[in-house]
Amino acid sequence: MELHKNELLQIHITGMTAEGFGVGRIHGIAVFVPLTAPGDIAEIRIVKTEKRFAYGRLEKLITPSQDRTEPDCPVFAQCGGCCYRHISYAAELRIKEERVRDALTRIGGLSDPQLKPILGADSRDGYRNKALLPLGQGKAGALQMGFYAVNSHRIVNCEACALQPEEFRLAMNVFRRWAEQYGDPVYDEASHSGTMRRLYLRKGEITGEIMVCVVVNGNGLHHEAELTRMLKEALPTLASVVINSNRERTNVALGKKCRTVYGSSTIRDQLCGLEFHISPLSFYQVNRGQAERLYLQAAEYAALTGAETLLDLYCGTGTIGLSMAHRIQKLIGVEIVPEAIENAKKNAESNGIHNAEFLCRDAAQAAKLLAERGEFPDVVILDPPRKGCGADLIDTVVSFDPKRIVYVSCDPATLARDLKQFARLGYPLIEAAPVDMFPGTSHVETVVLLSKGEVDSKKIRVEFSLEDMDMSEFQDGATYPQIKEYVLEHTGLKVSNLYISQIKRKCGIGVGKNYNLPKSEDSRQPQCPQEKEKAIREAFKYFGMI
Numbered sequence: 001m002e003l004h005k006n007e008l009l010q011i012h013i014t015g016m017t018a019e020g021f022g023v024g025r026i027h028g029i030a031v032f033v034p035l036t037a038p039g040d041i042a043e044i045r046i047v048k049t050e051k052r053f054a055y056g057r058l059e060k061l062i063t064p065s066q067d068r069t070e071p072d073c074p075v076f077a078q079c080g081g082c083c084y085r086h087i088s089y090a091a092e093l094r095i096k097e098e099r100v101r102d103a104l105t106r107i108g109g110l111s112d113p114q115l116k117p118i119l120g121a122d123s124r125d126g127y128r129n130k131a132l133l134p135l136g137q138g139k140a141g142a143l144q145m146g147f148y149a150v151n152s153h154r155i156v157n158c159e160a161c162a163l164q165p166e167e168f169r170l171a172m173n174v175f176r177r178w179a180e181q182y183g184d185p186v187y188d189e190a191s192h193s194g195t196m197r198r199l200y201l202r203k204g205e206i207t208g209e210i211m212v213c214v215v216v217n218g219n220g221l222h223h224e225a226e227l228t229r230m231l232k233e234a235l236p237t238l239a240s241v242v243i244n245s246n247r248e249r250t251n252v253a254l255g256k257k258c259r260t261v262y263g264s265s266t267i268r269d270q271l272c273g274l275e276f277h278i279s280p281l282s283f284y285q286v287n288r289g290q291a292e293r294l295y296l297q298a299a300e301y302a303a304l305t306g307a308e309t310l311l312d313l314y315c316g317t318g319t320i321g322l323s324m325a326h327r328i329q330k331l332i333g334v335e336i337v338p339e340a341i342e343n344a345k346k347n348a349e350s351n352g353i354h355n356a357e358f359l360c361r362d363a364a365q366a367a368k369l370l371a372e373r374g375e376f377p378d379v380v381i382l383d384p385p386r387k388g389c390g391a392d393l394i395d396t397v398v399s400f401d402p403k404r405i406v407y408v409s410c411d412p413a414t415l416a417r418d419l420k421q422f423a424r425l426g427y428p429l430i431e432a433a434p435v436d437m438f439p440g441t442s443h444v445e446t447v448v449l450l451s452k453g454e455v456d457s458k459k460i461r462v463e464f465s466l467e468d469m470d471m472s473e474f475q476d477g478a479t480y481p482q483i484k485e486y487v488l489e490h491t492g493l494k495v496s497n498l499y500i501s502q503i504k505r506k507c508g509i510g511v512g513k514n515y516n517l518p519k520s521e522d523s524r525q526p527q528c529p530q531e532k533e534k535a536i537r538e539a540f541k542y543f544g545m546i
């Protein structure tokens with residue numbers, strides 16, 4: 001049976017995708033429907049069909065899921081920021097925990113991963129200490145500021161975001177007023193013209209210090225002094241106003257150059273009883289309260305005795321390692337962003353920590369350098385960006401022969417991929433603990449312990465069968481929607497299932513025997529253009545499929 005565009009059908013939603021779309025099956029075909037929830041029985045209209053799945057639009061709820069709640073945000077349906085404001089927090093946590101388990105079994109090949117119950121947050125709202133808000137021009141010329149709609153670069157205008165603290169609402173308000181009177185032209189992505197690209201806000205939750213940064217296509221703004229004056233009036237704890245220059249024609253949000261217009265070039269916050277200085281370009285966990293819980297879990301897994309050398313790879317401003325520095329002999333932190341390393345050194349000094357060394361390098365290169373220096377850390381902490389660690393780094397980390405490896409990840413798919421390699425090299429997963437760092441949104445963090453030694457063979461069996469899986473329409477590794485999302489996010493290109501399946505064939509990755517093959521020898525199927533092939537291959541690499 002096939003599904004047809006515009007068909008009106010009934011569906012029972014049984015699961016949720018990583019992007020936060022409800023998913024159910026009609027005639028055995030998976031249908032993804034935004035704004036639905038597991039347990040919903042709904043009337044939907046098919047809006048797009050692919051060979052093995054389809055997208056639907058919610059038309060009418062017939063029987064709502066018991067998990068449903070009334071969304072408390074006026075732009076929830078349009079905004080790509082949150083995807084769970086229509087269900088209870090308990091249901092959100094259940095879905096996220098299941099997502100981690102699913103990645104560990106489906107991608108990581110673990111038949112029965114040891115998973116702790118997910119660590120939920122005290123509050124779903126007001127937790128974000130950082131917001132990077134794209135700016136645009138509305139139809140009537142008004143400033144647009146908010147988040148992008150799902151899978152697009154269309155700005156959903158927002159006056160106040162529930163995830164953010166009150167000071168960000170005030171800063172946004174001031175910026176709008178200032179822009180109306182004094183603002184430079186808003187940046188236009190298509191023509192790469194105009195000046196104001198983003199409003200970037202940060203808050204030190206404990207100190208209350210606020211940083212306001214404007215990202216510009218150029219060197220500055222014509223009326224910076226006016227902006228500072230208006231911000232100071234509205235925000236008594238304003239500590240820093242910064243201009244970030246980003247002249248690149250890319251989706252990368254921040255440029256490399258910052259100029260402080262007012263106050264300090266950093267703001268301060270406290271984490272695990274220590275004080276941290278944070279530059280605009282340095283990574284800092286967006287949910288401070290949950291970061292403390294995550295670090296506590298990481299410390300428990302690290303099981304430090306006081307005698308160890310601890311290697312903190314991807315250390316940012318040094319937060320994880322420094323929070324454990326009093327329980328070790330020596331800390332080595334590695335990070336690629338120079339400003340973050342400067343912060344880390346200052347953070348060690350201002351907290352009176354003298355057993356730390358920080359290296360500004362690529363993690364894989366630094367690990368090799370340490371091996372050459374004959375430094376063999378006893379415990380390694382890894383906290384990479386979403387793309388994960390990569391094979392080279394994993395090899396070097398294993399060559400240190402550490403007692404324990406603690407891996408903190410913000411992407412269950414790449415975590416699972418990397419765990420598979422660690423397991424092959426003798427470091428199986430002992431336990432994983434999901435932590436909800438980003439309530440309301442689709443993201444979930446996980447901290448895991450890997451260790452050598454005798455482990456129950458049942459827990460580390462690395463094999464799986466597609467037939468066992470509930471989501472059997474998916475191929476090995478990432479799903480087609482995940483690949484599409486990755487490609488769109490990283491290159492701005494839209495790729496079809498046909499193109500993905502063509503490149504899968506080229507790479508020797510299994511696709512269904514007749515999946516997307518031309519119906520006859522001489523039928524003229526469009527061929528994936530080179531640019532898209534490159535982007536799809538990058539996505540395959542990212543998900544560990546090649």
Ligand SMILES: C[S@@+](CC[C@H](N)C(=O)[O-])C[C@H]1O[C@@H](n2cnc3c(N)ncnc32)[C@H](O)[C@@H]1O
Nearest residue numbers: 283285314315316335336337362363383384385
């Ligand atoms: C998820 S953050 C973790 C930061 C820190 N551990 C924390 O908890 O705040 C990942 C960090 O890795 C850094 N990074 C990205 N690619 C890197 C690379 N190839 N080598 C070293 N560091 C890298 C980023 O700049 C960022 O600070």
